[in-house]
Amino acid sequence: MKSVGILGVGQAGGNIAEIATTMGFQTALINTNQRDGAVNTKVEKKFFVPGYNGAGQDRSIGLRAVHEHYRELIEFVKKSFKNVKLLLVAFSTDGGTGSGMSPLLIDILLDQLPGINIGAIAVVPERNVLAGNRINAAECIEQISKIEGISSVFLVDNDQMRKVNPQSSKQQIYLSSNRQVMEAISYVLQVTQKSSIYGNFDETDLMNILNTRGVTMISSTTVTDVKTTAEISNKIQRSWANTIFCPIDTVGVIRAGLIYEGPETVAKLISAPAIFEGIGEPLELFEGTYISDTDPTVTMILAGLSFPRRRLQTLEESLEKNKERLQFLVNKEHAEKYESQVSWASNLKAKPPERKPTGVTSKLTKYQK
Ligand SMILES: Nc1nc2c(ncn2[C@@H]2O[C@H](COP(=O)(O)OP(=O)(O)OP(=O)(O)O)[C@@H](O)[C@H]2O)c(=O)[nH]1
Ligand SMILES: [Mg+2]
The missing domain is CATH 3.30.1330.150 (60s Ribosomal Protein L30; Chain: A;)
Structure with missing residues (x-):
């Protein structure tokens, strides 16, 4: 069994865990959306945060999921990984679930799993994502960079794939990124099993590096x-x-x-x-x-x-x-009102004739010759 475990959080995280499973890593995934996690069929251990149905790119929802369920999350991680020296939490920085949950989750796990080093595989979005994703990524990376006891942070750059394959679909970019990062980690881990009379690179060496x-x-x-x-x-x-x-x-x-x-x-x-x-x-x-x-x-x-x-x-x-255009958009959401230019015309709409009862006597008088 490999001594590195991969814990995927959110959709991108789950996809990375999926590929890692095929390479023999111990894996597990966490999501706020059951349907997203269900597609990662090779990952056996899954935790879906109860009461949620995705985070809709809202980091505060991911954060709340950890606040409300951190005990179950710790239990799940503890029982999912056996004898790993390094646990890498994989997630995208620009969505809601992985980006919102992972910084706090890593910080809590550092506290609760003292025997295991914890690092991150954080996906940085490609160039053509929109403002909301960029805001998420910037916030998430800042939080990750401030975690005290954290080990290696691998910043997977979807844009590196985009540069070489400008015409590829998003899915192709994601798949190749996921594969390449896991192949790189898998390779350095495999080398530690080889022996050489010229100088070995053993697991202790690798862990020394990765725990930096x-x-x-x-x-x-x-x-x-x-x-x-x-x-x-x-x-x-x-x-x-x-x-x-x-x-x-x-x-x-x-x-x-x-x-x-x-x-x-x-x-x-x-x-x-x-x-x-x-x-x-x-x-x-x-x-x-x-x-x-x-x-x-x-x-x-x-x-x-x-x-x-x-x-x-x-x-x-x-x-x-x-900046100005984005601020305008945010204000616009709350200021939005439509003033009709033809409100006067509402009076034109058909109204039932008014029938004021005046009494029969007055009618009789009206018709008297
Ligand atoms: N490398 C890679 N990036 C991915 C993959 N899937 C999604 N992404 C990236 O992640 C972003 C979307 O985040 P998701 O991981 O889908 O979001 P989530 O954590 O599930 O959060 P919510 O869907 O908002 O609940 C995209 O803009 C991409 O940058 C993947 O499989 N591999
Ligand atoms: Mg999702």
């Missing part, structure tokens, strides 16, 4: 046909921009992993100082070298990164730019 607080990303690149240390370093650095995770834009990696698989000739060209030249050397580096005849591949795990300012600004700047 801050943003974590995993990159991978083949390094066929490289001849120099400069070339290989350059190729690795470029691979950091082409992952499924938000591109990094600041210096300062705290812990890192460097895993090499391939022929010995290429292994000799790898130099940590050269690789980290641009972003600074980490506090600790854990290396694994696995000599084989396969295409040479370098996989890196960078942990303790800052929240990517530039990426998150692209999420926020369209709100800033449209």
Whole structure:
């Protein structure tokens, strides 16, 4: 059994848990909407918050669900995962259920599951989502960034998929994002099971990296046909921009992993100082070298990164730019009234003739000749 568990919250979270199940991870899901969770048929353990029917992109509803049911939620998580060292809570930041529930849920679980490290797989929406989603994402990411005891936060960037596949449907983007993030995590976990006489990357190394607080990303690149240390370093650095995770834009990696698989000739060209030249050397580096005849591949795990300012600004700047229009829309909801220009015409509508009883005598008098 893998030592990393995946707890999906909300629709995106459930979908990530679904793929994780097929890769052998322990999984469970939580939703406020039974119908959404039901489609993730491979995930066996499910908790539907009673009395809810989705959060309709309203984070406060997700938050309320945790407030009202945190005891059952803790129980559910405790009994769903056995002997995991790291629990990753997966959710999208821009909906209502996952985005509203997860920050508080993670904070509570950190308190209630002292033996398990807890991190996050948080989906950042692609470029063409609307204002409401952007507001949700900004609020959620800020809350996640402020959780004290949290381990790795993987920021899955749907926009990275959109960049390479501009014509894809949303569903294709979601599926590939989910698959890529879980494949990356699954790969680094699998490597810890291999042995090498050149230097092992074992589970303790991996957990040391993944338990680092801050943003974590995993990159991978083949390094066929490289001849120099400069070339290989350059190729690795470029691979950091082409992952499924938000591109990094600041210096300062705290812990890192460097895993090499391939022929010995290429292994000799790898130099940590050269690789980290641009972003600074980490506090600790854990290396694994696995000599084989396969295409040479370098996989890196960078942990303790800052929240990517530039990426998150692209999420926020369209709100800033449209501030007045958005405020107008919000006010409009409550100020909306329609004044008819033809209200005078209401008097024209057919009315039954008025019948005032005047008495027979007056009628008789009226007809008297
Ligand atoms: N990567 C990825 N992103 C997804 C997936 N499904 C939804 N999303 C993202 O999540 C956003 C919608 O959030 P959901 O996860 O559906 O929302 P929820 O947590 O179920 O909350 P409510 O539906 O509002 O109750 C979309 O705008 C996408 O950014 C998925 O399977 N994978
Ligand atoms: Mg939903």
